Amino acid sequence: MLFQLMSNDLLFSRMILLVNSVFSGRKIVCLHLRRIIGIVLLSGVGASCSCLGMQVVNYRIPSTPIDQYENYTIEVLRLALEKTRASYGDYQLRPLPEGVNRLRAKKALASNEYSDLVIEDSYDGSESADVSYIEFPIDLGVLSYRVCFVNPDVAPVVAAAKTLEELKRYRILQGIHWADTKVLNANGFKTLEVFAYKSSFRMVASGRADLFCLGASQIMNEYLNNNTGLQLSINDSFYFYYKLPRFFFLSSRSKVLKRRIEQGLLLAYQDQSLQALWDKKFLTSLRFIQLDKRKKFALNNPLNSHLNPAYEQYFAPLPEITQAIDTSSKK
Numbered sequence: 001m002l003f004q005l006m007s008n009d010l011l012f013s014r015m016i017l018l019v020n021s022v023f024s025g026r027k028i029v030c031l032h033l034r035r036i037i038g039i040v041l042l043s044g045v046g047a048s049c050s051c052l053g054m055q056v057v058n059y060r061i062p063s064t065p066i067d068q069y070e071n072y073t074i075e076v077l078r079l080a081l082e083k084t085r086a087s088y089g090d091y092q093l094r095p096l097p098e099g100v101n102r103l104r105a106k107k108a109l110a111s112n113e114y115s116d117l118v119i120e121d122s123y124d125g126s127e128s129a130d131v132s133y134i135e136f137p138i139d140l141g142v143l144s145y146r147v148c149f150v151n152p153d154v155a156p157v158v159a160a161a162k163t164l165e166e167l168k169r170y171r172i173l174q175g176i177h178w179a180d181t182k183v184l185n186a187n188g189f190k191t192l193e194v195f196a197y198k199s200s201f202r203m204v205a206s207g208r209a210d211l212f213c214l215g216a217s218q219i220m221n222e223y224l225n226n227n228t229g230l231q232l233s234i235n236d237s238f239y240f241y242y243k244l245p246r247f248f249f250l251s252s253r254s255k256v257l258k259r260r261i262e263q264g265l266l267l268a269y270q271d272q273s274l275q276a277l278w279d280k281k282f283l284t285s286l287r288f289i290q291l292d293k294r295k296k297f298a299l300n301n302p303l304n305s306h307l308n309p310a311y312e313q314y315f316a317p318l319p320e321i322t323q324a325i326d327t328s329s330k331k
Helices: 008-022 027-043 068-083 102-111 155-159 179-186 199-206 219-226 255-270 273-289 309-314 318-329
Strands: 055-059 091-095 117-122 131-134 145-150 171-175 190-194 211-215 238-241 246-251 295-298
Touching (some): 055 068, 055 255, 068 273, 102 131, 171 199
Parallel strands (some): 171 190
Antiparallel strands (some): 131 246
16 A cells, blocks of 8 residues: 555655665665666556555454354455545454454553454444444344244243233343343343353253344354253243344544445445355355344334434345245255
């Protein structure tokens, strides 16, 4: 990008000044260096060298290699950067050190410990002035639809529930510091937070919690990869729905990168390459869940009260999509 921001003449002048300051009094050396610089600039090598303008973008690696959703977010980030390569230049995705979890990454974001760090998370309205976010729901709202694993001992009565009040009798397991916990508590549900995500499946299967709710696109993958010896049970009678936008978050100092990613997301949405990636990652999971055959329980998300609702225009209509999937599979 350096060669894109200044003309060859200006760059040449600045390089000569640098040479003169370093080799003051050594006219022969300066003359040779000037000739070399001139040859480089005239040959056009400098103007086409994108390595000097490489934008390094840090990101958090998935908690596990099989985490379908987190792998999707990395692919979305790469897609947005690709869409803006012509206007912003080359980029390099650099993973954070192994073991940096989501909470650690969020703290690093506020302190700008890693420059141009991008992480994906739910909006909860508690972001500091040191953190900014792009108001585009990168998953098209798929995690707003919550389907639950259920304790086998209470599965029949949970399936028979007709109202939210009946469901409020049960303890809902959630990850530590999840925005969902705040949403559920605000709607009168009893929640239990657990730090170790993997232990959540054992807890609900053994009856230490009644429900463990995840995004509709996550259930199938987690069921297939965490069911060994547990006999996990998935409730098939209802789903919760609350608007849970997932955004890319950056340091407030990363203004250029933020603008680039935002433009890239809009370009990918407009040419439907983002939707194609979304289909590839999630349609099979949504077919497995069959939202259109479940009762919908809508909850209010008070965390969004100060958020511009413009992001909602990008939400995918999941029940209609799953119904279309079901219809096409029967043909």
